[in-house]
Amino acid sequence: MNGWLPKDIWTRNETLVAGVIVLFCVVATLSDPRFFTITTVSDLLRASIVIGILAVGAMLVLVSGGIDVSFTAIAVFAMYSSTVLFLAVWPEAPWPLIFAISIVFGAILGAINGYFIAFLGLPTLIVTLGTLSIFRGFLLTFIGSQRISALPPSMRDFSRGVLARGTTEAGNFYSIPWAALALLFVIIATWFILKKTMLGRSIYAIGGSVESARRIGINVKWTQFFVYVYVGALAGLAGIIHGSVGRMADPFSLVGLELSVIAAVVLGGARLIGGYGTLTGTLLGVALIVIVQNSLIVIGIPTTWQSVTIGILILLGTGVPAYRAKRAAARAG
Numbered sequence: 001m002n003g004w005l006p007k008d009i010w011t012r013n014e015t016l017v018a019g020v021i022v023l024f025c026v027v028a029t030l031s032d033p034r035f036f037t038i039t040t041v042s043d044l045l046r047a048s049i050v051i052g053i054l055a056v057g058a059m060l061v062l063v064s065g066g067i068d069v070s071f072t073a074i075a076v077f078a079m080y081s082s083t084v085l086f087l088a089v090w091p092e093a094p095w096p097l098i099f100a101i102s103i104v105f106g107a108i109l110g111a112i113n114g115y116f117i118a119f120l121g122l123p124t125l126i127v128t129l130g131t132l133s134i135f136r137g138f139l140l141t142f143i144g145s146q147r148i149s150a151l152p153p154s155m156r157d158f159s160r161g162v163l164a165r166g167t168t169e170a171g172n173f174y175s176i177p178w179a180a181l182a183l184l185f186v187i188i189a190t191w192f193i194l195k196k197t198m199l200g201r202s203i204y205a206i207g208g209s210v211e212s213a214r215r216i217g218i219n220v221k222w223t224q225f226f227v228y229v230y231v232g233a234l235a236g237l238a239g240i241i242h243g244s245v246g247r248m249a250d251p252f253s254l255v256g257l258e259l260s261v262i263a264a265v266v267l268g269g270a271r272l273i274g275g276y277g278t279l280t281g282t283l284l285g286v287a288l289i290v291i292v293q294n295s296l297i298v299i300g301i302p303t304t305w306q307s308v309t310i311g312i313l314i315l316l317g318t319g320v321p322a323y324r325a326k327r328a329a330a331r332a333g
Contacts, residue, residue, distance in 0.1 A: 013269030016320065017284040021291065028295050034170075035295065042174040044290050046245070049179045050075075051257065052286045053186050053238040055264045057231035059282045060190065062265055064227045065207040065274025066124035070113060071261070072254040073135040074232050075239030078105035081143055082240060083249040086152050095154035095244070102240035103233045109135060110232015111225070118224035139251055148249040155244040179241045186234060191279055193230075203227060207274030263310050264289045267317035288313070 028035040054071055061068040082102040086093050109131070116127045139145075158178060165175035194200035202223045205213040214220050243249045266272070267288060268281030292309055296302070301309070 012281075013267070013317070013320075014278065014281045014284055017267055017269075017281065017288055017317075021284065021288050024288070024291055024295070028291075037168060037170075037172065038166075039168060039172040039174040040295075042176055044287075044294060045180060046177060047294055048286055048290045049177070049183045049245075050238045050242045050254075051261055051264065051290065052183045052283065053234050053241070054257070054261045055268075055282050055286050056186050056190050056279065057234040058261050059265045059268070059270050059277045059279070060194075060203065060227055061124070061231055062270040062272065063194075063207045063274060063277040064203050064224060065210065066117065066224070066227070067262075067272065068113065068124065068128045068228070068231060069258045069262075070109075070128040070132040070135060071231060071235040072257050073132045073139075074106050074109045074235040075242065076251060076254050077109060077135045077139045077143075077239075078102040078236035079239030079243040080139060080148075080249050080251050081105055082236075083148055083151060083155070083243060084144055087148070087150075091152050093152060093154060095152075095158045098152060098155060099237065099240050103236040106236020106239065107229050107233040110228045110230070110235070113232065114225035114228030117228060118221045143251075145251055147251070149247065151243070151247060151249060155240075156247060158244045159247050177245060179245055182237060182241055186237070187279060187283070194279070199223065199226065204275060207276070209275075259307075260289050260293065260310060263314045263317070266314055269317075272318070285317070 025036060034040070054075065057071055058068060079102055082098055082105060085101065086098050113127055113131055116122045116131075117124050161178035162175045163178060163180060165173070167173050194203065202213065202218045205216070205218055206220055206223055210220055213223075239254070242254065246253070264285035265277065265282050266285070268278065268283070268285035270277030270282065289310065292313070293306060296306060296309065
């Protein structure tokens with residue numbers, strides 16, 4: 001192939017997902033020419049922010065060889081608790097402070113996961129299933145179960161902030177919210193950790209083989225602990241953005257989003273056995289999931305088929321790489 005292209009470019013998950021996205025957009029545009037407009041693109045970007053931040057965190061866990069299903073519970077807990085706290089103590093607090101506290105709450109809850117997994121050696125799925133129920137139950141029992149629409153004014157101000165806005169020739173309004181910068185920051189920060197630090201190399205090494213990582217001197221426990229604290233912090237950020245942009249603190253929101261987030265990460269090429277995953281693939285997976293969730297009706301598929309479609313995508317996202325690996329092993333043998 002061309003010298004500037006990787007030799008395996010056409011067999012990568014990222015290329016496959018990008019191709020499916022293009023195909024889906026072509027079909028949707030043929031079904032409704034209004035689909036591929038700046039208004040639709042801005043709507044899809046807005047829908048990608050929260051799921052994108054959560055997916056980056058979920059990717060990090062999969063790369064480290066674990067799995068986390070509690071991040072939505074952490075996100076809602078951090079968002080709702082922060083909102084209730086500031087409404088009671090300092091309603092006029094600036095939004096950066098409210099966001100910071102939500103991130104801290106998320107990191108603390110992530111640290112609980114990290115302690116059980118890294119220091120007590122418990123299975124990641126069992127721990128996060130347990131904390132998923134505990135966090136939600138504690139929130140609804142002790143903090144509150146009422147939807148709050150009267151948010152602190154600064155959170156409402158954040159929801160109104162836009163990077164760009166305008167009106168198309170057809171009279172359709174579009175806007176790109178400030179929250180898109182949060183996703184961009186998370187992507188850059190995570191890329192730097194994974195690609196430019198020893199910590200990032202350690203996360204990949206642990207996902208490849210915990211025992212091998214331990215033998216070469218990697219502090220496995222503290223690396224795993226960092227992963228879950230970081231994922232919790234990202235969940236806290238995603239939760240407070242979700243509440244601010246939606247202009248409501250809903251303790252029942254984001255329930256069930258775990259499937260879509262994990263689907264996006266798996267579609268992007270992250271392996272459930274650990275050791276592999278890319279930000280590019282994860283973001284492409286997020287784009288595909290968001291397009292499926294928001295555009296099925298355009299191509300004439302009832303939205304009730306959304307879960308079925310995502311389930312099929314998960315099977316394809318895991319099945320195709322497994323089949324390729326099996327064929328490669330057969331050829332090598």
